[in-house]
Amino acid sequence: MADQGADRMAGERRLTTREAAERLGVKPETVYAYVSRGQLTSHRAPGGRGSTFDAKEVDALARRGGRREPSFGGSEPAVRTGITLISENRCYYRGVDTTELAARYGYEEVAEWLWTGALRPGIRFGAPEEALTAARRAVSALPAHSGPMDRLRVAVTAAAVSDPLRFDLSDQALLATARTLIPTLVDALPPAAEDHSNTSSHSGASSPSGTAAPDRIAHRLWTRLTPEEPDEASARTLDAALVLLIDHDLAASTFAVRVAASARAHPYAVVSAGYGALDGPLHGAASGLAHRMLVEVLERGSAAAVVADHLRAGRRVPGLGHRLYTDEDPRARALFALLADIPRARPALEAAREVVTTTARHTELYANVDLALAVLTVSTGMPAEAGETLFAVARTAGWIAHALEEYQERPLRMRPTGHYQGPRPPQPLP
Known part of the structure; x- marks a missing residue:
């Protein structure tokens, strides 16, 4: 039986560790991690040096999502996704x-x-x-x-x-x-x-x-x-x-x-x-800050005074600028167009435009979706937290789309390696 197995292995195309890594688009050490997780099987190469892998099994793993790991070597992680593309100041779903x-x-x-x-x-x-x-x-x-x-x-x-x-x-x-x-x-x-x-x-x-x-x-x-x-x-x-x-x-x-989905939650x-x-002012709660700013502009009758107060205090003007767009956020542009047809939204919409033009004297920043949400919430009698609530409900659908996608990838791929900056061992027992 052993001789038959050896003959069968000899007649099949086996991949070296380096060849398997190239097909999967990962580092050689990651190939061995797949082996330890049971996602690949290996055999000792003739002569006892290195391991070999079945080409069909490697290709099957590549099709299941083991093709290329997220890259954590640069300043930002990269993750395969087919859901959203942001390109040339436009946003696309599929x-x-x-x-x-x-x-x-x-x-x-x-x-x-x-x-x-x-x-x-x-x-x-x-x-x-x-x-x-x-x-x-x-x-x-x-x-x-x-x-x-x-x-x-x-x-x-x-x-x-x-x-x-x-x-x-x-x-x-x-x-x-x-x-x-x-x-x-x-x-x-x-x-x-x-x-x-x-x-x-x-x-x-x-x-x-x-x-x-x-x-x-x-x-x-x-x-x-x-x-x-x-x-x-x-x-x-x-x-x-x-x-x-x-x-x-x-x-x-x-x-x-x-x-969370990578961990199969x-x-x-x-x-x-x-x-x-x-939860936080830099993400979902950002529209609440823009809401309060617009309320203040309407109460004081001047965007210039409100913008000046923000700049004097060293605060960013809410609702302006987005790291992914060099022009106006396309989501804001679409909402502003719809809000322009709502009579009760016109005072808040005018206040938002005044904020944009006033700030442009200091620095060139464009409206983002938080400012458009603030116009909607202010003009319809919603509280400052309404924009965050709207954001959370809407984004739940997107999160589920990402979970569906991530469940098709290999488990626990979202595992960056820490760059240890502490004292080198051995250290004395404290």
């Missing part, structure tokens, strides 16, 4: 301009297309009763001063506990979770027009009708952010904002999501990782 998608389709339709590649016009997402009840109970137990992001973080955990199948990471299970998790999170938030104590009896589908479809995520979220009735143009702008915010390449929260935990990284 090669399609995001502003065109936002002009044509709603949030649910674009999310479903990103997840599955199939466009389903008119698709709606619904929250299962058990998950929604658990999420609302958890949210209602929070202190009265809790903010929307506090409630979203608690709601996603409660929804996870109510789902015994959350550890199923198959595509179909993940898609089923995605379609129910987002409406659960939205419907778990207390309605803006009601006292928080009444949230347990409120139904997401019973929102004020207005002229927008009450079963759409955009309309349901609207009723959680402001007591004002949504007119058709305002509801359409909110829906477009959700589409434009679904994804934006490897932002901090999205990278956190990819790390379940989808609720993946979204929780995103919420954790989202």
Whole structure:
């Protein structure tokens, strides 16, 4: 039998360690890491020097995602993704301009297309009763001063506990979770027009009708952010904002999501990782700073005075500049165009434009999406935290798209090597 095995091995094309590494696009030591994880099998080379690998097995691993590791050698990590491309001051989802998608389709339709590649016009997402009840109970137990992001973080955990199948990471299970998790999170938030104590009896589908479809995520979220009735143009702008915010390449929260998915965390935990990284003035909460600035501009009647105060204090002017764009953020441009058709948005829109032109005297910075979100939230009676909430709900769909993608890669690939800067061993025992 041993002779037959040797003859079979001799008749097959075997790869050296270096050849296997070249096919996979990794370092030779990484090939041995694949062996230790059970992803490759090796045989001692004739003469006992080095190892050999089956070419078909190496090629199969390459097709599964072992082709090339994220590069952590430079200043930034690089991760394979086919979801979002930002190029020449434009943003694309799977090669399609995001502003065109936002002009044509709603949030649910674009999310479903990103997840599955199939466009389903008119698709709606619904929250299962058990998950929604658990999420609302958890949210209602929070202190009265809790903010929307506090409630979203608690709601996603409660929804996870109510789902015994959350550890199923198959595509179909993940898609089923995605379609129910987002409406659960939205419907778990207390309605803006009601006292928080009444949230347990409120139904997401019973929102004020207005002229927008009450079963759409955009309309349901609207009723959680402001007591004002949504007119058709305002509801359409909110829906477009959700589409434009679904994804934006490897932002901090999205990278956190990819790390969690790489470790094979379940989808609720993946979204929780995103919420954790989202919290902060440099990411999801940036629109709140722009909101407060616009309120101050409207109250004082002068953008110049407000901008001067920010510069004098050594603070950046909120809502301006983006490291990925050398011109105006295309998402902001699309939202400004929609906001221009809403009469009640014109004072805030004019204030935002005055901020841009005033700051341009000092340094050339363009509006980003946070400033556009601030115009929307200020003009519709939403609180300063509304932009962050809108951002978080929208980005949940993008995080799930990244989780679907990452689950197809080899596990634990998001494992950079630390560059130790401490004392060299051996050191005396403290």
